[in-house]
Amino acid sequence: METKRTDKDILYKGIKTMGLTLVLMFLGPTLLYVAFSNEEKPLYIPLLIIGIFICGLAIYFAFKGLKTIMDSMFNKK
Template sequence: METNHTDKNLLAQGLKLMLITLALMFLGPILLYIAFSNPEKPLYYPLLIAGIASCVCAIYFAFKGINKIMDSMFNKK
């Protein structure tokens, strides 16, 4: 008889990744809004690049976090 237990360390890692995702999900659109509201300023391109990179990283960390959480619950080794 098999008993399935959640790997708490792996779950904590997944939740940390989801917290990073949450921060990046707010940071990315804020940076993009600031960049698009001031296209004539000299910081337009750096803010635009940072905003797009934050949005892409948010998507990446979301997939990694969900994957770690699922691995912790279903004992994928």
């Protein structure tokens, strides 16, 4: 009979992805705040685009990290 164990290497990879997600979750809204508080400056549009892109990346990496952690717990490779 096989015992179910967490694959620690895959779990570590998922935790690293969630760490990146945490950084992006703070960076994206910060850039959006800076962009919206300086609407008359020439860098308004580039900061807005970069901020929205980083927020999207944060969402993507959050789902990817959670999926990786779940795969490590339920032995799916």
